[in-house]
Structure formats: structure tokens, C-alpha cells
Amino acid sequence: MTKTFEEKFNDYAELVVKVGLNLQEGQRLLIKAPMEAAGFVHKVTEHAYKNGCKRVFVDYKDAALERIHYTYAAEEVLENFAPTWEQELFTSLTEHNDCCLLITGEAPNAYSGIDSKRLKMVTKNNAKHTEAFTKARLNGEVPWVIAGVPTKGWAASVFPDQTEEEAIASLWEAIFQTVRADVTNPVEAWETHVQSLTQKVNFLNEKRIKTLHYRSTGTDLTIELHPDHLWMGGGHQSTAGKMFIPNLPTEEVFTAPLKYGVNGTVSSKKPLSAMGNIIDHFSLTFKDGKVVDYAAEKGYDTLKELLSLDEGMLYLGEVALVPHDSPISNSGVIFNNTLFDENASCHLAIGNVISMNIEGAGAMSKEELEEKGINSSTGHTDFMIGSHDLHIEAVDYQGHSFTLFADGNWAI
Known part of the structure; x- marks a missing residue:
């Protein structure tokens, strides 16, 4: 039987929590996402709490606002500023082996036209102040997942000949297919897929x-x-001994x-x-x-x-x-x-x-x-x-x- 959009949407969010993050009772979750992904963030948050999550933190990003910041902020801010609250949150999440979900979906040319040297300053500064947290993720201390959610700009770049509404719908369907949210039993499908990758490994x-x-x-x-x-x-083992899948798909x-x-x-x-x-x-x-x-x-x-x-x-x-x-x-x-x-x-x-x-x-x-x-x-x-x-x-x-x-x- 063909699944409805709502069923696939729900199953995708559940996959992120149960299969990707393999979130355990008592863990906390940080979600970093574009503002346009708010609906999916809500659904993931719901599944996280149902799965025993202690607390969900959400950090939204507004690409239009970021463009203004990257264009007009002083260079010393672009090169050196990092909020202390974010540093403290990263440290706390690492110390407690909590989880992190990174939702991708920005338009691929979101910062086109901005001086590449200013973008380099921002990129270096972001990398510098998240270095310890990134290292913790790559070590497996913080189970993490990157997943995609359509935005208007991203969908338009993938399906330029469609209307805005059509392009977003087409991109959702393409994502559902790649993450196996469109099949009858997505969790079972992922178990089979991970076994296949493990054989190659x-x-x-x-x-x-x-x-x-x-x-x-x-x-x-x-x-x-x-x-x-x-x-x-496929799956990786965290330092706490739990399997997680960093990329969906x-x-x-x-x-x-x-x-x-x-x-x-x-x-x-x-x-x-x-x-x-x-x-x-x-x-x-x-x-x-x-x-x-x-x-x-x-x-x-x-x-x-x-x-x-x-x-x-x-x-x-x-x-x-x-x-x-x-x-x-x-x-x-x-x-x-x-x-x-x-x-x-x-x-x-x-x-x-x-x-x-x-x-x-x-x-x-x-x-x-x-x-x-x-x-x-x-x-x-x-x-x-x-x-x-x-x-x-x-x-x-x-x-x-x-x-x-x-x-x-x-x-x-």
C-alpha cells in the first residue's frame, strides 16, 4: 500500500531518532537546522521525547539574516566572535555523550555574491570555535546525524523547471526514497542495508x-x-558502546x-x-x-x-x-x-x-x-x-x- 506524505514524514523523523542517532533514554539532543525545517524539527523533537530524551535544544539558522551579517559585520567579528553559551553547550553535550542532529537544506548558492575572503573568515571562525566539538563527534563521543530537509532555495536549484510548491514536493519525495522512508518497514530496510555495507567493510x-x-x-x-x-x-560505535549512523542517507x-x-x-x-x-x-x-x-x-x-x-x-x-x-x-x-x-x-x-x-x-x-x-x-x-x-x-x-x-x- 502506498504511504501518504504524512506517514513518510513521520517515519523519516522516527528513523533519525531511532536508527540514525539511536537516542538512548536520558540523553539530550542538540538540533541545528534552517528555519524552514521547523516542521520537521518539531516531529523529530516529538519522537525524541517519546524515546526517552531528557532535553532537546534547537539552534535555528536564517540564511537571509546570515547574508546581512556576512556582508556588513566588522571583520574582527567575522574572524573572532563565538558566543560563550554555545561553547558551554558543546562542552556539556560532549561530557555527557549526548546527541547532535545537523539538518542540511540551505540553498547551495545562499551566499553567492558575498566577498569570498569574508566567507573564508566566517568559515575559519566557525571551524575554530567548534573544533573541540567536531573532534568529539569524529571520535564517536557525541552520536550525530546529518539529514536533509527541503527549503525553497535548495528545491529550486534541484528542480528549476518546477513551481516552488512542486519543487519542494519533488525534493521531499526524492529524500524519502534515498532514506528508505517510503518502504513499508523503514527500520527493517535499514538493518538489511547496514548489513550489506558491513560485509564490504x-x-x-x-x-x-x-x-x-x-x-x-x-x-x-x-x-x-x-x-x-x-x-x-553504515553504523558506527560511539565511545559509550552504542551504534549510530551519521549520514541519512x-x-x-x-x-x-x-x-x-x-x-x-x-x-x-x-x-x-x-x-x-x-x-x-x-x-x-x-x-x-x-x-x-x-x-x-x-x-x-x-x-x-x-x-x-x-x-x-x-x-x-x-x-x-x-x-x-x-x-x-x-x-x-x-x-x-x-x-x-x-x-x-x-x-x-x-x-x-x-x-x-x-x-x-x-x-x-x-x-x-x-x-x-x-x-x-x-x-x-x-x-x-x-x-x-x-x-x-x-x-x-x-x-x-x-x-x-x-x-x-x-x-x-
Whole structure:
């Protein structure tokens, strides 16, 4: 029987709480969301309390107001201001292993036309004052989920030929499909999906791969994985021993590169929304791990500022595998949103390594991370490189070579 919108909407909110966050009785929840997502925030909050949540905190973001702030605020404010109440909340949530839900949905070009240098100031400042909280999330101390909710600007960018109402409805349906909220038993569907991803993770961890060689149109790149790398995918275990799924949707398995072990050129295959602007048809060239050259047909200035956030943004922090023949890719929808587009395509990330991907990294200082060849940065930006002609050849530590991806899909 076909489910109504209200049923899918409710099931999506329930999935976020019970499957994504796996919220436990007595935990608190911080929700950061666009103002247009208020209806979904209300439904998630309802399910959170029904699931035993102690307290829900909500921090709404107004993109139009942010534009005014980014345009007119003094540079010293853009570069240095951080509210003390937010710092105290982040610290408290981390200490108590509470949860965090990040709702994405801003228009991909929400800050188009604003001086890219001012946007860089804001991005660096946000990264700096949330650094400890971000580290706690990446260590698994704070179970977290990123989920999408349509806004007018985002929907218009995905379905430009539709009316505003039609575009929002179409984007909702696309999201429901990608998160499996449209099936009869979404929780059961996610259990099956996570099992499938776990099988891939187990295979890759048993193989102990040393290098990956990527080849496709515009791409010829070799990546040496960190010797202590761990593949992950689907559910992750928090430091409190509870499983959670950080991304809804998720189709990826991912791990960490060796900081200085990346060489060659890689080309993007989907648009990237970064710092409120679109970067498209871009390439990065690496030598001994570092970006030494880059180009972009669209958004060059934004790419330039992104790469200059700090030294760590010139190195890779994540290697992720997603088959071209995957549900999101097969939908034919380009979401102009990294959460969704990265789960339709193999991707890489410049910036900070996800510490859960390297054994023991969560307890290391920045100096120890550097000594071990683990990239550290205030930023972490995924970009999509998968395509129908992608070929990935793997070599293990015994020198054995095998094809991991052929024609964009798993060859194992």
C-alpha cells in the first residue's frame, strides 16, 4: 500500500531518532537546522521525547539574516566572535555523550555574491570555535546525524523547471526514497542495508590494502592508505558502546589516507556546494600528498579560499567508495548537496581525517598526528569523483593487485 506524505514524514523523523542517532533514554539532543525545517524539527523533537530524551535544544539558522551579517559585520567579528553559551553547550553535550542532529537544506548558492575572503573568515571562525566539538563527534563521543530537509532555495536549484510548491514536493519525495522512508518497514530496510555495507567493510579490512589507483576521464590518482587505517560504513560505535549512523542517507564505505601518500590529478564529477557557493568542473593535482595545482570552471575563487583555510586543507582526509549503480545515483537527481551527492558517487575529502578511521588516532595530539602521517585541519570538505568509467586498482601489503572497481561499480 502506498504511504501518504504524512506517514513518510513521520517515519523519516522516527528513523533519525531511532536508527540514525539511536537516542538512548536520558540523553539530550542538540538540533541545528534552517528555519524552514521547523516542521520537521518539531516531529523529530516529538519522537525524541517519546524515546526517552531528557532535553532537546534547537539552534535555528536564517540564511537571509546570515547574508546581512556576512556582508556588513566588522571583520574582527567575522574572524573572532563565538558566543560563550554555545561553547558551554558543546562542552556539556560532549561530557555527557549526548546527541547532535545537523539538518542540511540551505540553498547551495545562499551566499553567492558575498566577498569570498569574508566567507573564508566566517568559515575559519566557525571551524575554530567548534573544533573541540567536531573532534568529539569524529571520535564517536557525541552520536550525530546529518539529514536533509527541503527549503525553497535548495528545491529550486534541484528542480528549476518546477513551481516552488512542486519543487519542494519533488525534493521531499526524492529524500524519502534515498532514506528508505517510503518502504513499508523503514527500520527493517535499514538493518538489511547496514548489513550489506558491513560485509564490504569486513572484506576491505581483511584485505589490508596499501594503495588505490584511480583512473577515469580527467583522473589518474594514486592514494596510499594509512598503515593503521580502518574501513567503516553504515553504523558506527560511539565511545559509550552504542551504534549510530551519521549520514541519512548513506551508501559509502570509507577510510583514511596516508597524509603524504597521494600523487596525481583528480577531477570532480558533480557540483560541490561550499561556503554558500557552487564549485563545478574542478580538478586538484597532488604531489607527495599536497595540492600543488587546481582549476575550476565555476567557483574558482571559492575553491581558492577553501584550500587556504589552513595547511591541512591541502591534503586528503578521507577516501570513500560508492558504486555508480546505487539508489541515489540511479535516481538521476543531482541534489547540489554534499550529503546526498557524495552517496551517489565515490568521493574524497580534503581536510581533517575522521579519527575513527585510524586505530588510536582519537587520543593523539596534533603533533602525534603529524608524526604518524595523519592529516589535521579545521575543515573537512567532501567532493565527488565517481563516474561510469571509474576504475580502481588495489594493491595489498603483500604486493598482490586486484580490481576493486570497474566501470564505476564494485568488482568484488
